[in-house]
Amino acid sequence: xxxxxxxxxxxxxxxxxxxxxxxxxxxxxxxxxxxxxxxxxxxxxxxxxxxxxxxxxxxxxxxxxxxxxxxxxxxxxxxxxxxxxxxxxxxxxxxxxxxxxxxxxxxxxxxxxxxxxxxxxxxxxxxxxxxxxxxxxxxxxxxxxxxxxxxxxxxxxxxxxxxxxxxxxxxxxxxxxxxxxxxxxxxxxxxxxxxx
Amino acid sequence: xxxxxxxxxxxxxxxxxxxxxxxxxxxxxxxxxxxxxxxxxxxxxxxxxxxxxxxxxxxxxxxxxxxxxxxxxxxxxxxxxxxxxxxxxxxxxxxxxxxxxxxxxxxxxxxxxxxxxxxxxxxxxxxxxxxxxxxxxxxxxxxxxxxxxxxxxxxxxxxxxxxxxxxxxxxxxxxxxxxxxxxxxxxxxxxxxxxx
Numbered sequence: 259x260x261x262x263x264x265x266x267x268x269x270x271x272x273x274x275x276x277x278x279x280x281x282x283x284x285x286x287x288x289x290x291x292x293x294x295x296x297x298x299x300x301x302x303x304x305x306x307x308x309x310x311x312x313x314x315x316x317x318x319x320x321x322x323x324x325x326x327x328x329x330x331x332x333x334x335x336x337x338x339x340x341x342x343x344x345x346x347x348x349x350x351x352x353x354x355x356x357x358x359x360x361x362x363x364x365x366x367x368x369x370x371x372x373x374x375x376x377x378x379x380x381x382x383x384x385x386x387x388x389x390x391x392x393x394x395x396x397x398x399x400x401x402x403x404x405x406x407x408x409x410x411x412x413x414x415x416x417x418x419x420x421x422x423x424x425x426x427x428x429x430x431x432x433x434x435x436x437x438x439x440x441x442x443x444x445x446x447x448x449x450x451x452x453x454x
Numbered sequence: 455x456x457x458x459x460x461x462x463x464x465x466x467x468x469x470x471x472x473x474x475x476x477x478x479x480x481x482x483x484x485x486x487x488x489x490x491x492x493x494x495x496x497x498x499x500x501x502x503x504x505x506x507x508x509x510x511x512x513x514x515x516x517x518x519x520x521x522x523x524x525x526x527x528x529x530x531x532x533x534x535x536x537x538x539x540x541x542x543x544x545x546x547x548x549x550x551x552x553x554x555x556x557x558x559x560x561x562x563x564x565x566x567x568x569x570x571x572x573x574x575x576x577x578x579x580x581x582x583x584x585x586x587x588x589x590x591x592x593x594x595x596x597x598x599x600x601x602x603x604x605x606x607x608x609x610x611x612x613x614x615x616x617x618x619x620x621x622x623x624x625x626x627x628x629x630x631x632x633x634x635x636x637x638x639x640x641x642x643x644x645x646x647x648x649x650x
Contacts (some may be wrong), residue, residue, distance in 0.1 A: 281572065284480035284565075358648050365468035365571035369480075374627045375557055376477065388629035416630070417621075417638050421613060424620030431570045432577050433584035434612070443627050 269307055273321040276314060277366045279428055282447045285373050287434050316379045322363065323387040326353070342401035347447045349398060350422040365403055391432055395419045402451045415448050421446055426439075445452045456625075465503055468493055469517040472510060473562045481569050484511055512575045515566050518559065519583040522549070540580050540587055543643045546618040550625055550632045560626045580631060591615045598647045608615035 275297030279288055294301045308314040308321055328413045329352065346400035355361040396415035403411065425439040471493030475484055484507055490497045504510040525548065531537045551557040570577035592611035599607065621635040 284482040284569075285604075286480040288484045346496060361571055365568050368568035368571075371623060371627055372561050372568060373480075375564075377560035383631040384627045388624055388627060392629075413638070416634075417617060417642060420624060420638070421617045422620070423623060424616030424618070427567060427619060427623070428616060431567055431580045431584060433588075435582040438612075442609070442616070445600030445614060446469055 260267055265307075268303075269317070270321070272299075272304055272307060272314070273318050275317040277322070277362065280315075280364050280366045280369055285315055285369055290314075296316070312379070316383065319364075319380050319383045322367060322370070323383060323390075326363075326387075327390070336398065336401050339402050339404040342398050343447065343451050346395065346398035346402055346418075346451075347444045349394065350418060350443050350447065351440045353426050355423070355426070356436050361430065364426065368427070376449065392419050393418050399450060402447075418443075418450055420444055457481070461503075464499075465513070468495075468500055468503060468510070469514050469637060472514040473518070473558065476514070476562045478512075481511055481565055485564075486510075491603055500592060508575070512579065514562075515576050515579045518563060519586075522583075523586070526599050532594065532597050535598050535600040538594050539570070539643065539647050540591065541648075542591065542594035542598055542614075543640045545590065546614060546639050546643065547636045549618070552632050552634055557626065562625065564623070579630055588612050589616050598643075602625065614642055615640075649650050 272293060277295050278296045279292045283292065290301050290304045290308075290311065293314065294304045297304070304314070308317065326360065332347060336345055353360070353364065355364045369379055369386060374384045376407075394417055395418055396411045399415045399418065400411040405411075422443050425434065425442060428434040429436050430440050459588060461520045469588050472484065474492045475488045479488065484498050486504075486507065491501045493500070500510070504513065529541060529597075532541055542595065547558070549560065551560045566576055566580060570580045588608075588611055591609045591614055595611045595614065596607040618639050621630065621638060624630040625632050625635050
């Protein structure tokens with residue numbers, strides 16, 4: 259079904275253009291015209307896929323979560339503790355803004371976070387993504403520990419994923435170098451696997 | 455010198471109005487007109503204190519940092535370990551958005567964070583504030599441990615303050631209740647004081 263693939267691809271291209279507009283002008287700077295210009299397509303093309311600016315903005319938030327999950331999502335079949343520990347460290351280090359693309363992505367995500375306070379639709383997508391990240395962390399942590407103690411893993415996993423998010427923000431703001439953040443994350447993962 | 459106090463007060467009132475505009479319309483939605491309207495003063499009054507929109511926006515970022523430091527800054531004279539531990543936990547829990555005012559403040563701070571990627575002036579203020587928070591955490595942690603091991607305290611302090619910032623963001627986004635975040639912070643403080 260080439261037509262469906264084509265539609266998905268076009269929506270993806272519009273999402274990329276939307277993120278660029280948000281990065282440069284914030285969510286309140288989004289308009290069909292600005293996104294169409296950034297995507298190099300007509301305003302009508304954007305309106306063909308999205309019936310309102312709000313729908314476009316929320317779609318962009320969902321697309322960002324999906325892209326991160328595809329890029330960094332853990333392999334759920336991991337059962338060998340040492341491999342699960344490495345996968346957990348990689349998962350928590352993956353969002354560190356090491357490239358210009360990741361910097362733009364992190365900046366747009368921070369903008370969505372800020373907007374979530376006053377926009378229930380964005381808040382729902384952000385909260386769901388955060389729950390998913392905490393759950394993936396707990397699954398990998400339990401596998402790394404070689405146990406099934408899901409309840410204890412959940413609380414420690416929440417602290418681990420929040421630590422990585424806080425460090426990520428510090429790197430984004432230029433208050434910390436990515437290598438130091440990565441070392442602190444890997445150190446925390448080792449402690450979480452071996453203690454409790 | 456009542457006139458100087460008056461000037462500071464007026465700039466403070468303009469900062470409050472600016473934050474409301476940023477909360478509602480983002481940093482790119484800031485204009486002298488919008489801020490003057492939110493403050494209930496003339497555009498000329500705002501222009502009397504700020505020569506450009508950019509100066510106003512950066513002033514608002516600095517004012518936010520100053521307000522947080524005045525509200526939540528640790529008492530540097532704390533020397534008794536148990537009191538320092540309590541002060542450290544309170545310091546790290548203080549930004550949790552428990553009130554509508556703190557929610558708006560956290561949202562505006564998140565917006566400044568996002569903007570710091572593309573705005574060096576804001577990045578400088580944000581990074582300096584982050585360094586200050588990490589330093590205050592290290593000072594309190596060393597006092598709580600009753601030691602002078604500043605180097606080891608620094609690395610653990612950085613992890614502690616990043617954990618609290620990550621958890622704070624999750625509460626802001628509605629992915630976590632403030633009580634659970636507070637419990638995780640206090641638990642991490644206890645571990646940091648008693649281990650390493």
